[in-house]
Amino acid sequence: MELWEVQSVNNQSELESSALPGKASIKISESASLNKKKKLKDAGLFTLFVGPVFLAFTIIVLIPFFTGIYYAFTDWNGITGDIKWVGLDNFKYLFTEDKQFQDSFILTTKYTVVAIVLTNVIGFGLAILVTQMLKTRNILRTVFFMPNMVGGLLLGFIWQFIFVKGFASLGQLTHIPFFELPWLGDANTAFWGIVIVSVWQGAGYIMIIYIAALQNVPQELIEAAKIDGANRWQILRHITMPLVAPAVTVCLFLTTASSFKIFDANLSLTGGGPFKSTEMLALNIYTEAFVNNRYGIGEAKALIFFIVVAAITILQVTISKKREVES
């Protein structure tokens, strides 16, 4: 019961007796029963405050997570109650036979790398741009950030129209080869289509974080460097960049996690097509489970997916902790 003891007890006698529960119960029976009552009350309060959300969390996150690990080793099809343990067969299948899964994995990795680099470079560039003394900087911040408000699903649909009709029309008007590409009709350009949409959406978000970091760079340092004759590039490279390094770590991992987990824009922009050539991992898991009804294999993929995401996150936490210690 002592577990439930609340720290903010301020009745002195109760504090003493709870520190020595055994002694107190023998010596002063009245105080002991009071003490017991108090602890019971605290336990009740703890359950009342923490219980509801912990219950929901257990049902929604913990139980599915652990049963999911079990299903990864079964042949569950989601319909019949007949679930057989198959050991490592699902994983063997994924690594030796499931070409689509392997392609999705490679594609998602490739996409993640490209999206991280472009989103951060553009986001950082935008942040530098709108922290200059521009007259329009406030409205520009709003403009760059706006795409981030709209969810990936609707953005994917909007861009579907841009790629299919908008670009075609611009191609006819200007004859710029860029607009005359087949875009969503070809595996390679469709991949870049997804990249464009996610960079357009994500750069403004990353920009916000870089702006906050840039505003924390002391002006005196920059002034001093100017007096010493440093040019803009030197100031950026040797003063600004090192000082915003912690924000870079945050942004790199934010974009890594969100890119690796991309689903909505993938579903609405290409739907994985043409011919499954742009099917990223999350969509591949979804299709395996809810379209092919192979829940066991889907769950095996989901487990691998979890391990990769968890590894990325743990790496992030370790690196940021280390940086905190150093600075």
Place this chain on the structure above:
Amino acid sequence: MGNRYTGKTFIGEIFAILLGLVFLVPFYYLISNSLKPFAEILTNTSALPKTFMLDNYVNAFEKLNYLKVFTNSIIITAISNVVLVVFCSMAAYMLVRTKKKISNVIFMTFVAAMIIPFQSIMIPLIKTAGNFGLLNSIWGLVIMYLGFGSGMTIFLYHGFIKGIPVELEEAAIIDGCTRFGVFWRIVFPLLKPITVTIVILNSLWIWNDYLLPSLVLQDPELKTIPLATFSFFGQYTKQWDLALAGLVLGIIPLLIFFFSMQKHIIKGITSGSIK
């Protein structure tokens, strides 16, 4: 970086404005074409509409069952937010103030679970949710948002509450206030800044979420805006006049929310991202 408005700054300004226009191009195409008749969309995609026509909107409004799906989205987002704020702030408060091992274990479980991606538990979730009777109901969905949102919400409240001195509460307890009363009357009002951040982050997530409600809500009467947009787009593929007007209807509430809360949203994102 410079303090004076120089020629270089002017060139930077021109460049920035051009870039801003490039960012806005998709919205231009979306809105201008949503006002054109179908034939004009096909022949004059890039031009401004010749006449200002709202027929597409009237049509899409009816076919999307917009009033219904908008109300569903509002109800789900609002109730989920209330439930998340109430239960997570209470839990975080108790976890901070109870200096016991169990508080730490529970808190760490919530935080650790934040790294689980949704796709890796969605398959068994549907089965578990079915067993608990949570499928196909708004309340079921709300409980799921409570479960999935609890990690980040408790994490943010926990960090904030740690900075609140305990003396205030002790004084109130001496005055005869119950723990429950202390929390709601004294602590909760102090949490307002972080509550605003939390509500904004959770609202954007829940309002835009497609995958979870698509797995949980089968009844067409319960559809949210993203769900309705998805099936609408599937049904009217290549019927761009309807589809585009539907998309505009889908993003209008978000843009209104953004322009009325811009400052809070930006502050919320900055503080929410640096966890």
